[in-house]
Amino acid sequence: MAQQETNSQQAQPQEPAKPRKPWFGTPTAILILGLLVWVLALAAAGGATVANHMLLQDATFTDEPTRIAFNYLVYFPSTLLAVLGVGIVVLAAVRWGVYGRDAVGVPDHRGQQEVVDLLKQVNQRLLISEAAKRIAYREQDLQALRHTIQMDVERGQFDAALVLVGELAQTYGYREEAETFREQIAVARSAEQDAKISESLARLDEILARHDFDRAGREAAKIQRLYPESERVRDVTRRVxxxxxxxxxxxxxxxxEAAEREDITQAMNVLKTMDKYLSEAEAAPLRETARGVIGKQRDxxxxxxxxxxxxxxxTAAVRVGEQIIREFPNTRMAEEVRAMIDLLRERAAGQQAVQATP
Known part of the structure; x- marks a missing residue:
């Protein structure tokens, strides 16, 4: 019986002992080595200081270049050890940050592959989690999508609303509801466009009421460019x-009518306004009447x-004289008035001063 137990124990495979990692290759050991090198650098610097002090007390070393050379020589080992210690400490810090505190050498490719496999597993779990969230919160997402579409329609952002309607149809499969939203958006867009067209036409009527036909023509062309498909703006140019x-x-x-009743002032005012709108061909039938009115006005x-x-x-003479010069500048009467106007202005100023005196 004892022999069988001994045999069974011998038959069981023994677990191989894990190899111990060499401690001297770890970042901790390298860091300690760097500190030791710094201690040696401090000791060498102390010895160099003592030697330098003894040199200063020795009267035989009176040559300044010799003393400088000696200083460089005695401090060189401590300086070299200090620089070496800095390099060792930096190396230890880099290895500690990259490979960890107990790492020895550079990790092999098997460790890197294990990390890649672990990241793939985490990514798959995240994807599964997102899909589960989408299923769990499907109704909430739909409600938020519908609410956003309604808000975009109310704000007049119809293109953004149509993008969300496409999402409702393609992602969630609510095609009939998406068509209902499209009809609603079309109606809202048409209503908004009609309101804008009415506002533009009202602005055009105001310009026409002021008889600013050049600006009215530009406004009509702008309306047709903005709303080319609307029947309401098709004839705005003809309207102008x-x-x-x-x-x-x-x-x-x-x-x-003013010329017939010999209202020369009214006829002249209308004639000045007509000059802005009538071409030479259009004004030809009125030329004789206009000449008669102008002659009477001059007289x-x-x-x-x-x-x-x-x-x-x-004062009245100056006012009438300036009107003659302005309206009939090339006539003999205008030349006579120009010769008198300065004197008339002086007298008018004096007359006004006398009238203003209490």
Whole structure:
């Protein structure tokens, strides 16, 4: 029986003893070696200091170059040991940080492969965890997605909302609900566009009311560029052109009516305005009437000027004279007024000063 137990114990495989790692190759041992080298450097520096002190007391070494050379010689071993100690400590720190405190030599490729395998396992577990989270929080994600789509529609960010609608259809499979959202977005976008078009057309009407037809033409072209598919803006250019034609016809009618009732002032005002809108061909039928009105206006101004001068109403004379020069600069009457205007201004200033005196 004892023999069988002995045989069974001999048959069992013995676990191989783990080899002991050499301690002298570890970062700890290298660090201690560096500290020892520093201790030797300190001891050598102390000995060099003593030797240097003895040299200074020796009267035979009076030559300065000799003393300098001796100093360099006695401190060289301590300096070399200090530099060597720094290198050893840096080496120990690097090995400690890269391979660990007890590492000996450089880790083999088997250790690196084990690390890679471990990282792959962690990555697979993370992927499984993310998939599980997505399944667990599916309803919450859908609610958040729907809420975000609604908020984008309310803020007018329709393109961003359409991107999320595509996510709802492709990722989660809610295609019918995605189509409902697309219809809602289309309606909201159309309503917003109609509001913007109405605002642009109202702004165009304001410009037309001021008879600024050049600016109105630019505004109409801009509206057509912004909303090329809208039926409401298709005829805005024609609208501006027709408004311009109506205004020109209105000016012609007002001019002829003022000339017929011999309202020369009104006729001249309308004539100045017409000059901005009528071409030479359009103004040709009105040329004779305009000449008559202009002649009467010139004559009226000449009469007013003479009466003001005769009555010594110098302020009125200056005002009428400046109007003659401004409206009829190339006439003989304008030349006569220019010759008198400076004197008239002096007299008008004196008259005003007298009137202002209490």
């Amino acid at each position: 052109r027709e408004a311009r034609e109506r205004y020109k016809m209105q000016l012609e009618r007002e001019f002829l 009226n101004l000449g009469v007013q000027f003479k009466i003001a001068v005769q009555d010594k109403e110098w």
